[in-house]
Amino acid sequence: MSEKKPVLHVENITMQFGGVMAVNNLSLDVPEGQIIALIGPNGAGKTTAFNCITGVYEPTNGLVEFCGLPMVRNFPHGKMKKQYQGEFADKYAHDPVIKPSPDKITELGIARTFQNIRLWKSMTVFDNVLTAKHMRADQNVFSATFRTNAREEKRMREETEALLAEQDLLQYRDELATSLPYGLQRRLEIARALATSPKLLLLDEPAAGMNPQETAELAAFIQQIRQEYDLTIFLIEHHMDLVMQISDYIYVIDFGSEIARGVPQAIQNDQRVIDAYLGVSEE
Amino acid sequence: MSAFIQAKLPYLLSGISVGGQYALIAIGYTMVYGILRLINFAHGDVFMVAGLLMVYLTTAMPMYLSIPLVVAVTVALGFTIERVAYKPLRSAPRMSVMISAIGVSYLLQNCALYFTGGLAQIYPAIPWLSDSVTIGGATTKIVTLVTPVLTVALVFALVLFIQKTKIGMAMRAVSRDFETSQLMGIKINSVISMTFVIGCFLAAVGSLLYFTNYPSVVPTSGAMPGLKAFVAAVFGGIGSIPGAVIGAFIIGICENIIKGLGSNWTVFSDAFTFVLLIIILLVKPTGIFGEKATDKV
């Protein structure tokens, strides 16, 4: 395999809560510059998989690599050692456990949005985006308090302004984030994620609650930001239309395990996927 | 050996007794917290007021009348506090309700100060309960022995009440999900009132036992037992009734063992309670029986 390492490489990730396998032995690759989707019926474990990648949960077993370097790694130990029901219990046992906190992962260059929008509710649109720039600012608490970081602060504000302008949100800059209409809140959340200068953007059901027209706009928007910001995008979605329209490659999971993978056309015709979705899905 | 027991037994006895009294107060904290997510700072002061009421009522009427009256008035007080000070703030930020609780606590203490003039009031001796008794060479009051038994019996009755009755089930539902229960047609206000009524009933009983053992009531009498009981509730996992009881007994016993360790340690008997609490919280951040709170992401 001489091709470039994928931006995100997930290997044998398993997440077991008590006796429940929320994610079971999931492996996938997200190559640079592509839009990859993870789909599955409700409760299939998509968000859990996201949370394992972004450090919100510590996976029970498995490895996540970012740009070829191990980012998350764990194996069943402690109480889990006996309870573990998955495979490859020994595969990662010889390497040290890596469990970074979410902010460390964001620092590496992965940003995310949330299924149930999580904007900072007491802040304005402008401040929401500006605050996301905090992580990468060259400053410390003293320089910030005594305003010796004025140049840095100015840069952050200008960049925020530019970002809002690009996302068509500038006219709402002084409004409270939570007072925006739903669709704009979604867009603001993406803008906030972009403010952390990510290489990889994880979108958790970006079209949830949108009507077909808004969904179509969103599809265009996602493709647009991928180009403009030179991003790789990994998303979870319910809306088949959206997924089929923009994805380069699709992984399907049900009950925590992968049931299919392939390009959109192949997935569309895959009997296992249709079975999993029939009667279960909202579509 | 028997000399050793004779020397050490009193510590254990008073530990169990103190624990039982903390437990009765702690239940009030834990139940209110379970339902309203409110640290009811005024609870310790309700306990103190029950003590004062007893002092004043016994001067006017015989004991068999004043005891039920004390319990009734305390329960009415708890009910009133909830209606006046907490209910109007149901939609306000949590901090405001807590401040209201601190305000009620100030008010009760200051009223007590005003009426008693700040002088310690001597609690009347309740026949039989106040008598001395000797066990294994250690002398103590009968109330010391009665307290743990009564506490366990009351808790048992309370658990039955919550498991079996309709209002008990409603309480459990409200403590699990306040909003949904409201949508499901549970009369939230009567459930909350009931919680305060039960909590204050137990506080009144607790005050009878406590002040019989330590027969002096001052306006700040409720503060320390209140704080300790609250610690006990957190220790056991706030919101959990068995947790509060077990936490109370552990704290009561540990505290008295520390006091028995010698002069360099007695200084830290209160501090030790908190050290124990912090250690527990670090190992189990939500107390022994507390439910793990997970943020849904």
Next chain:
Amino acid sequence: MEKTLKKDPAQKAGTAIAACLIAALYIFLILLDNVLPANSFTLMLIPVLKKGAIYSLICVSMNLLNGFTGLFSLGQAGFLLVGAYTYAIFSIPADQHAAVYQYFDGGAVGFSIPEALGKALGENAGNFLGAVVCIIIAGLVAAAFAALIGIPVLRLKSDYLAIATLGFAEIIRAIFQWNGLGPVTNGSNMLRKYTNFSAIKIGDIKLATAFPFFISMICIALIVLLIHSSYGRAFKAVRDDEVAAEAMGISLFKHKMLSFVISSFFAGVGGALLAMYQTTIQASAFKSAMTYEILLIVVIGGIGSVSGSCIASFLYIACNEWWLRFLDSGSFFGLSVPFFRDGFRKVVFSVLIMVIVLFFSRGIMGDRELSFAGLLRRHKKKAASGAEGGGQA
């Protein structure tokens, strides 16, 4: 609600007014100490102003933690205690050690910073600089305590954090009262004779009242600058939504710790000022009731409002220690009122607090700030809703 960096006219005017008022305030304070006749009004005004200024700082420091970072901490009394004791220990003159540490053979600390500086720079300068140095040390020691406590405690959430910090405050108090540390802390006995406000002078001009204002104002200004900086925004992000904050690269532990340590630093400074005000300190005064009192002021002022905390501090202190005292005296405008006796003042005061809490549940200021720019704007077009700015006087 940050505006663009360019200042609009109202902002400029507001800043100018604030600057004038602050200057006027200092002139008044200095006159109060030196020139104005001592009558029953000015005499009572002075301690209330001093304590109000000190409490403002203490409450703002608590607000930084509880209001702006959303950390429900009840350990403030502990940090005040650390600050007060640190200040006192380093500023008791050497020749007073034997009298103060009467049961501990003069104690273990053999020097005094104001005295040492006084020898080099003259007495007045020594007292002034020595007090400032000791105040800074007090803040640093309190901050160091906070850093140690924060490592285990800041992992806890909401009420569990509250009770753990409350517990630490009680533990700190027990340690300071322990006879084993007597040579330093004087055990259960009070510390006294250290440099207090009346020793703060420039030439013959007494600065007893201006000094606490001066220190408090600098500290509050620093806190305001912090709140409006990138870190302040990060604190608010942590308060609003921890999960989102962490996902946007804001390290929860680092920022909670920063807020906790900074808040404790200023609490330590406040403790030192309180020690100067009281002229004697004793660990037994710093109990949890003190923390509740501070929290009460913060909430009355409005959680998340710096100016609210300041206004509420002055009102609270004035009511509690001055305006309501007549209720204890047994008479009102010469009329004898039977129920006006000892303790009635406190009953009225607690009823007053309940009224405010019940009818103004978001506090005096809510989460808004008092600013002259805002007032001017509102005056011009009454439509303006929120006011903002650092220019609180």
Next chain:
Amino acid sequence: MKKILAVALAVMMVMALAVPAFAADEIVIGVFEPLSGDNGAGGKQETLGIQYANSVTPTVEVDGTTYDVKLVVADNESSTDKAVSAATQLVAAGSSVVLGTYGSAVAIAGSDTFGDAGIPVIGVTCTNPQVTEGNDHYFRICFLDPFQGTVQANFAHDELGATKAYCLGQLGNDYDQGLINYYTQAAEALGMEVTAESFPEGNTDFTSYLTNAKNFGAEVIFAPCSIIYAQLIVEQANAQGIDVPITAPDTWDSNVVMEAVQGTDLEVYCTTFYAEGGDPEFEEGFKEYLNSDSTALANNGGNDMIAAVSVMGYDAYYTALEAIKAAGSADPADVMAALPGVTYTGVSGAIAFDEIGDAIRDSAFIKQANTETGVWDFVAAQTVAETEAE
């Protein structure tokens, strides 16, 4: 609604600001006492003595003019952080001289405020040596802690024949800890074995401490603590069947403690400033005063037993009047200058000040609680040769 409320509150504030005017022919004596908090009970009894004295002698003659003496009482809430503003209130009220306070810590905390204003203070029952040390304005009419601690130790050793003593005081209370310190020094010098323990503030369960005392084999328990704890200690000592004597300092000389002791088998002693029966005329008058005023009676704990602190308050008032007369003016500076030379023979004995400002007293009364009649029986007047051995 809110606006009306806000306006009403504001109006109240403004009204409260109205400063009462003073009549010209009045002399103000400030009473700096705790009326609430831990020492509230003692402070009230001390204040009663002062108020009674004022009712007996409400005027003073200075240079041929008769002035009314007006008492202004400021509650310091037994708290060092309220002391400054309470003291300032008395300064603001124009006090010529101030009496108080019960509790040495608060006395020291308020001291500088009076000192800066140049107003003399007569300490009534604050026994810590630090109160008068190093200043010119604080005087006191009672004995001191080193004296009292030594008296107690001597009494335990000589009269009770004890060789092992157990001391119990409140953590963080300098009164308790100071006395224990002096007691220990004196007792150890007499060859006794002493163990000292402290209980945290707000403690109610003393059984463990009493068990410690038993296990230590104590022959006497010395418990210098405030009244609220005294009551609990007595009660629990009785329940535990403690049969060794309990000795205590002046704080225990109170009817509240007496009530708890009555009907038990305990042997309780306390040192005090005054033995009942010392001045029948005063006692009769004071009891009459208490019984005629329901508030006063309530402040005295509901009965007319005379606390030693009331007697001291009474004497302090007359000492202040003597000082004003000797000064020939109501000016605080004159009163302060006159005070060191003032002598007065009061109900509690002769009062004169030494160069520090302390009363020259060489004896303390020891009383035992009579468990049957519920009164304090006089035991001995104890003196110490080397009182000021410090």
